[in-house]
Amino acid sequence: MADEKKEAGAMVSTCILAPPASFDFRRPEEWGLVSGLSEKSGEMQVSTLIYILGQEARDIMNSFNLSDKESASYEAVVKRFKSHFIPKRNVIYERVKFNLRSQPANESVDTFITALHLLAEK
Template structure:
């Protein structure tokens, strides 16, 4: 039974190579517009010598043997290996966010593992639950668990927001300056306050001391009071 298959493999192989090729042939030759009887006969012929005997053994009623979609479905069920649902969902249920794994990468991995899940009505709920229990941040996970109105979209948003906040905390000054243009001017004002503002006379007594200067040229008491992005004017 390798008339349409590649390199002697059964045409209805696990890769479905022959199956897909026949469907292309069926459309390209306008066979799909022909009668069901003609389509069934062509299908059985292309499958090879044993296909006719197999057709007799399939669980089909008399009229169904003449319907292409019914015959094709039975052959699919016979030849195509059943998916190992238990194994696939064991992998899904064991998936957790790795220590250095970004939230986006974790979410994409969960979507990939759940891609072939057959019960689409539970798809989002299962993804949501796996995301919640698989997050490496246990505090956020607990917060999500007590939210009775939690949806998949909301869980994803919360996870991404927390990751962004943590990133901001690691570099708060540079991020705040990049997000808030007016923060640059506030930084400049802080430098002016110490160099020319009300406290300048006090600093005058320290003239003999080599005081640090900010990038704007003003004297600063603490180096962190002026950053490289400090602007003049």
């Protein structure tokens, strides 16, 4: 949204952009990546990712103790964030949950099958 102002006989155009909403750290399952940055340098990609995620992401990234080379590598930073936000699953536990799932009397077949598919994904 550009506002045009006349200052000292010249037209000046300003653009005010609101930053996107910060990443909600209480909902890590919504972890996603910034798209459209593949043409930029790794350092610019990392900076944009941290900007969009917010201050808490910067604090988390600082706790990774990455080298300067790793900090400038988008792939290395994303790999570390993924391992931070997506915990390892206990396969045995997930199998037990799947095997114990039963269909209550008031549940439709479609709902039950959908629930089984969701459990099977894990």
